[in-house]
Amino acid sequence: MRTDAFALRHLGPRETDLNEMLQTIGVDSLDQLIYETIPDDIRLKNDLNLEAPMTEFEYLSHIQELGKKNKVFKSYIGLGYHPTCIPAVIQRNIFENPGWYTAYTPYQAEIAQGRLEAILNFQTMVIELTGMEIANASLLDEGTAAAEAMALLLDVRSREQKKNNVNKFFVSEEILPQTLSVLQTRATPLNIELVVGNHETFDFSTEFFGAILQYPGKYGQVYDYAGFIAKAAEKEIKVAVAADILSLAKLTPPGEMGAAVVVGTTQRFGIPMGYGGPHAGYFATKEEYKRSMPGRIIGVSIDANGNRALRMALGTREQHIKREKATSNICTAQVLLAVMAGMYAVYHGPKGLQYIADKVHASAVTTADALNKLGVYQTNSAFFDTILVKADATKVKVIAEKHEVNFFYPDAETISISFNETTSVNDINQIIAIFAEATGKDAFAVNQLANESMVPENLVRKSAFLQYDVFNNNHSESQLMRYIKKLERKDLSLNHSMISLGSCTMKLNAAAEMLPLSMANWNSIHPFAPVEQAEGYQIMLKKLEHQLNVITGFQGTTLQPNSGAQGEYAGLMAIRAYHQSRGDNHRNVCLIPASAHGTNPASAAMAGMEIIVTKTMENGNIDVEDLRAKAIQHKDNLSALMVTYPSTHGVFESAIIEITNIIHENGGLVYMDGANMNAQVGLTNPATIGADVCHLNLHKTFAIPHGGGGPGVGPICVNEKLVPFLPTNPIIPTGGSKAITAISSAPYGSALVCLISYGYIVMMGAEGLTNATKYAILNANYMKARFEGHYPILYSGEMGRAAHEMILDCRAFEEKGIKVTDIAKRLMDYGFHAPTVSFPVAGTLMVEPTESEDLAELDRFCDALISIRKEIEASTKEEENNILRNAPHTLAMLTANEWVFPYTREQAAYPLDYIAENKFWPTVRRIDEAYGDRNLVCSCAPIEAYM
Template identity: 55%
Template sequence: MSKYTLTQLEQHEEFIRRHIGPDAGEQAEMLACVGAASLDELTERIVPPAIRLPAPLSVGPSYSEAEGLSAIRALASRNKVCKNYIGMGYYGTEVPKVILRNVLENPGWYTAYTPYQPEIAQGRLEAILNFQHLSIDLTGLDLASASLLDEATAAAEAMALAKRVSKAKKANVFYVADDVFPQTVDVVKTRARCFGFEVIVGPAAEAVNHDVFGVLLQYTNRWGEIGDYTDLIAQLHEMKAVVTMAADIMSLVVLRAPAVMGADVVFGSAQRFGVPMGFGGPHAAFFVTRDEYKRSMPGRIIGVSKDSRGNRALRMAMQTREQHIRREKANSNICTAQVLLANMASFYAVYHGPEGLKCIAQRIHRLTDILATGLKSKGIDLKNASWFDTLTFTVADNAALLARATAADVNLRCDADGSFGVSLDETITRADVAQLFDIILGAGHGLKPGLIDEVLLATGSGSIPASLRRKSEFLTHPTFNRYHSETEMMRYIKRLESKDLALNHSMISLGSCTMKLNAAVEMLPISWPEFANMHPFCPQQQAEGYQALIRQLADWLVDITGYDAVCMQPNSGAQGEYAGLLAIRQYHESRGEGHRNICLIPQSAHGTNPASAQLAGMKVVVTACDKLGNVDLDDLRTKAAEMADSLACVMITYPSTHGVYEETVRDICGIIHQYGGQVYLDGANMNAQVGITSPGYIGADVSHLNLHKTFAIPHGGGGPGMGPIGVKAHLAPFVAGHSVVALEGAAKDNGAVSAAPYGSAGILPISWMYIYLLGTKGLTLSTQVAMLNANYVAKRLGEHYPILYRGRDGLIAHECIVDLRPLKEACGVTEMDVAKRLNDYGFHAPTMSFPVAGTLMVEPTESESKVELDRFIDAMIAIRHEIARVESGQWPVDNNPLHHAPHTLADIMDPAFDQRPYDRQLAVFPSDAVKANKFWPTVNRIDDVYGDRNLFCACVPISDYE
């Protein structure tokens, strides 16, 4: 137990005061409200004695912000930022400063939540719609997703889609061209093993010699060659195969659209559209396919609908595919988006416009032509006859070339066959090309880039075949042709931001989606060049700072989780679940028990759990919960015994999804272990464990950690995320490996789950700073205050609404479920009505109808002060009084402020408003707090049914926004 209070903090522990919302006086008031004398007493009453940690964490002391910045600056200085020509899906890019400052470094964008409440998310929805429109235009296909995690995982999703929609039903082979990026092949093979698919890697042209359901091609390929696949795709279509294609987004600006060649699915990384390399991520992947495959699309899709006033409005389309509804039948795990990075890429396209993008792409290609022409003139053997930005070549003396490159701080791609590669990007200049001549040819070569350019301008270049040059226009929509000055761009970004409610306006009290402070000091380092501009495949000795940061962060997470090792590769919580289940699966296989494939999942589990189990090739068996919401031990024991020979694991969430510390958690672990299974403990609710208990101490074998929740990485409107897994020693040999970069403690052939070896390493400095600054004392206090805040909310709201589940002494852990079902039965007011009415009070709604339909689940986090908690509670109480007026018949069920919520300026300007039984003041200024800080929803309640029946997922005419 901590024995710490805010009044005992030293001066250098000031950050703890900054992170934790309630001050000492507020904590005392809340403790009195919930009937506890201290945080320690409250913790002892909430957490079962058998699972409380016997000693404090070993993270270390707390530090001030200045000390934290100094320490991480020292780590950053150990990274050596070289000029990178490695390519392979990662490229230098110029992040427009107007986007860097106003999006990446702006809490109005990076603290926003996934747009499940679209009426208060129209800004980021428009930005994502722009991303979809951009993807559609460049690829020539019909329907784009809102982004996926990275190019390699998008390839795995493309393979799964191909199997779902292919008419070659008896085929079980997915054919991968041997010129696809190796990390992509790695991730595809990992996913294929789970699904039981056979993967054949070979020359693209030989795909027709196999009975395939799908094929993966790369355009341009890893060597830089631009292939015309038109005839090959036609042959594959005759075989009923689905053709998927990985494409370079910048090359598509000047190359023929893949759809013209016949591709069915096109995907790739949008990184080089203004997103830093970040040692591997986070980066958004685009994913586009045919309209007839829309019901099989992975991830999220943003669509155009209309609101209750008939105005255009945006929303997440086809939400019935969400995991909490379809569970193990879901097409993919919904937590697969990189929204903040997709927004940056879309703004990059808006800022440059089609002509600006052409200028950038043509300049990259022209410099590549200059380099190629000069090298060929000196007898260098080029491996590729066509190119956009990448050349592959051989030289007589590899050692001499490498020595010159090392001396010049230049990284080239070094292939296993002894050849070299260079990939140019928008940061490359004529001087850089001249330096490449010196490195590749040695001194005295006599080549001048300017002279070569003059020759090329006079004679032309055939490096892109005429048949493969883009002839179609793209990005003709006004949005991409209007905001090219910084003034206009700044105002466009601000206009969209103003439509969105984020943490910089008010608390976001989402159950199981911890939305805590993402401190500015934690965010600062991700923009530093030493972290932002590192290539993930650079010589690893150049990344000593990253390696040290990752090792220390892993050590801290080992201490916090009670596990023996941590794998940093999964780049979302959903990927962490998948990676943890893969480790369990490979562990069983290593013991000759590969037949173990049953995953037991309680009814109350997160919806991502069944979807992840399905992706890992397991069969889901649901176990019951008792009337108190706890796992039914008798049912669990019965099913574990019945399926003992096939039992792979159980997936549980702790504290439970119902927000309670279940007393029988160690019994659950014991039952599963008794029958040969492993325990996967979902880390979504780690914010109620850190410093108090831990999954490893409880008895679990593996967990994922949502660094974007518990450890302060912001949600970014629905991504980025990081989901590293902690494992016990027996599972450590089976965590994800990587085909390009050797990872300590992981076998290379274990298979990768993400494109980069350390996932989205570029945001790990955020969690490093969070833990370093808080230290043992701050981490433990944060957990205790999170539980205090939750119990304070539950206590006060419990006087007005039923609280569905409680644990020991009538207390909860970190979240509570407000049961609105009795009110719905009594007067017809729904959980949706309450959620939308909260928008009028300036709040994002809590988690709606999960894990129990007809409820709201509230998680306040430790970062919210008592003032903000009271403001939220007062809003909920006021809404309860409004419901009472519906109950009494004073307001009709279909004509009251809850039914019409949220209210917009258009509502109160409408003369017809006078026909409503409540006034405009109550509609839009229902409290003094709202008058002081009003957030205006820009659309009324959105018609989801209309949006699904009239699916439209690209930019609408600009006049519709004005």
């Protein structure tokens, strides 16, 4: 046995476990199980054509050598991305800590209190710095956040004024170019007319529902927008402001100017540039718009004892519940990055942020003064961190790059220079020397930073911010380290036990895949650096695109989408562009099965499509005859089918090729949702089943960690028809010959974490990837066999097999007064995160074990659910004081002097022997969701302040 084979470490079941598992399932071999699970007509005949796998040691040597091909220049490019000082205490204790990066979205709030507090801090930071009333728990990036602001303002205007015919949106020409491109993409299918122009000459026509401004402007000019916002308000035009988060420590917040929405990125709060991401976007607005707000809000509520407890608020806003009525399809948020950015604010506090902002501003002022002395004149009349100078751009660029320095060059005579917290006096002297050489003058040195300010007095921030204890009590490394650890102990992550979330694939995130993220020659590259400086990235990204093409059977890939839902949207926009290129502008009908992921109809709505829902049969499969009838009925306008395969019900439907043929015969294309791609890799693929495009969740199938709800990456892979329409970027061109405008801000989306998937594929190789799929199916069917007789399994394939997941039907237990939520909360007492609750069928649990879990862990989980089944059997409907309804049980309950329950403390806390060895304690009792929605609090203020 090759003990240095990575696949051996990634796959959970040992060779010695195989016979026992197969015997339990009732098959003679793994091949027989696969034959009985996947229809023969879609099985691949050949192995994946991938390079031989590397060992972990070989991979880490390879990635270090590849990283040396990246040139890390001093970056003054700006445009929303800046070098930053990542506090080592945050890098080591959060960024590199599986206790933080392997957690799941906090849907089970009682075992996610640490993460929830960390992102409540993030929300508070955003609210305070922007001067707004409410913020969400992060968005994907600044461009996406701006597009969400546009959608919110349209939704608010149409609901408030009933003026659905008002469709113009003003965009200041000062907006970041990548933000404009994302706005163009998102505006087109919603019939929003973008009007780009100078805010100082805007005519405030009543045809406009909203506007967006950049603060400071893209090349640094700081404007006073109070007058613009006031005039807009007179015409019932609401204004969004895209604001640099660090500048708000020094500049008047947009909220104090009357802005309706403030958006941006928190990248410069201790997050590496990483060639474009991942970074947490931010979104803040007025409380009156909370029902239109995209993404997630963390709110303060109370638990069963009346103690303060945190949870995700306003559940009915979740886009997968709104479906085709959604105004957003946000699913992933960049939680891990939001946690880091929030912790950066905790570590530095208000005085530290003020100091950093002052130092950055002083660096810009000092350099501007020095360049003026050289005769290189700075043209911004007011600025924070970016100066705009007039010089021969071509000459300066050659000299700057010789000195390993990057500026930004808007035109042949203009140079933009953005300063950041890493800029030193030595760096300033290097900049002076570059311009002295370019102008043929003698260089001189500065010894200290200037004291004067280039911020007008009326725009200097007067209001205090971050006055809460958390931002003022954790400024030593010991304090912050202990605070981070205190929060980590409240969260259940993969480093404690398996997380068996159906549809979410919580597989191992191997340490060898994660290590390169901390390497400076990978995480310090600006996304708009000249491509020749990012040779290592270009090689890695192209190889990853090729690997994904091989795995999916397709011909083209874009890595730009920052989440699975964004991938859905990108795929539909490519289909839309394809039809329009053929003159089929009328093709706008999208067929979606009733069982689809909720983001499917939400994405289709955002892509401007008319959604027709097709029926699902009793066995969980797509009703082929209903699909055929609707495809024929809408054949003149049919654009696409969105289908998940294997289905959301955990079944490989045998009619899939017939289904895709029906769509093609009626003029449509097939979009395959890749949420369950981990049941396909190496055994079948989207091209084989007849799809034209699919998205892949790299944070599911390809090992990027979920990070408590993000980062996610959702690339799309397409066939030859759609390759020309893959998205581009306005600064670094990407995509096809007829590329659509940008889907996200950075050319390659969250390029840094693509290293994880690249490493996973490189180390697994063709055989390892195929075995991962086989073992995922093995583990699922082993659990299914163990659950039979205890829980009804809702759907199975034609030969009685599950794919990689299964649905346990818990609806009958309501006769005993036990709901599926009670089972989810009781699982916490057994040391487990609940499977997916009430999706895709209400009152059920969707269980997915992944290939990374070993037999002992599978058995522990099965034993826990079987034990809970016995507890259900012993329950009566009349019994309110019940072990399941009281779950979870906290340490405070178990150690209290008084015990008022009809079962023992031991039954509550240690129902099975294995638990005592590694007990996980939920830190709060069951949370009152309704109370939290009635009394929405989404910042650090104590709950008493709102009662």
